[in-house]
Amino acid sequence: MTATTGATPSAQPERPGRSDGVCSEFTVFTKIKPGHADALREDLVALADAAASENVHAAVRQIGTLHDARHVIFDNDTRFMFASVFDGSWDTYIDDFAQTVVGARFDKVFSHSEGFPGVTDPGAKDWFLAQQEPAEVFVSAYPDLTVQQIYKDHRVEEAFEAVLDTAEFRAALDNPANAELLATPAFQKLLEEAAA
Template sequence: MDITPQAVVIPKETDHLEQGKYGPVFPRTPACYGFTIIADVKPGRAEAIRNHGHTLAKALEGDPHLLAPLKLHYLRWVLFDDDTRFMYQGIFDTDFDKYTEDAVALFSRAGVSTAFENLEGFPEDWKTNPDAFIRFVREHHCPSFIEYGEYPYVTADEIKKALRIKSSLSEMLDQLQ
């Protein structure tokens, strides 16, 4: 496995990209897949977004594998411009179509709301209308134009496996001393 750091420039024009169910399938990059959403916060709803962050963190304390079906590497939520705008960044191992379908299914099944409900234009029927959810995400997606990976094209599962092996090896070496 080559672990030489790599970068990929993502084209501005997407007409030539394979079209998935919900639009262009952006290429897998050294950072895997992901997207960034920037949207306006409904007036007075920034604190609800922050509270939702606490709710999600608490849910993950209760079930650390709650978001496992999404094959996530990282999520980042940012409120900016005096709490009037919200940025969501997610890096994951599946393409856009699969990630968004899995997210709608996961949150609907778990009966969990989303911080996105506090954003202007987010569809109220998102749990029963995944197409509206996906349309919102696509309309607010700000594609990156370059992505870099220090350990390129490595999945979250591969990283976790390597860390388990490292831990087991360290434990074995400690026992030999």
């Protein structure tokens, strides 16, 4: 007899890949079409150049869930690996790429892989699933931080650093009226972290 928990089944099917906290890994291995390795390499160079431009970083920020990505040609130019770390559901992650400039770049890069239907094709997810191999081990350095939280933390840090650099803040540190606040362990820790 099977026990039931009363949980509502997910609308999305189970997807491969390991997770650590809010972060999930995605790794695909494809076969490069015969004679396409040099063209793939050229497209990857163009992708790397584009990655340095503002529009690609803006698209990555628009997607808002991508921690990192890697592209590797291996096995004597016969195979290609794409690996990334992302937040959220696998399906949303794949869908999001098709809606930005990144999707067009993915189409160009993966067009050199056997059987790739195109990132906007209804069969794209099935194709990615067929190429995907879950990691045996996946560990994130910050498993409880989403990309959005990291962006926010960075903005807060920049704002706090700007406050620390003002004459008004230095005057507040010297003001005897603030001595009680300055002596609290929380404020001392804040100052220590800012100095680190």
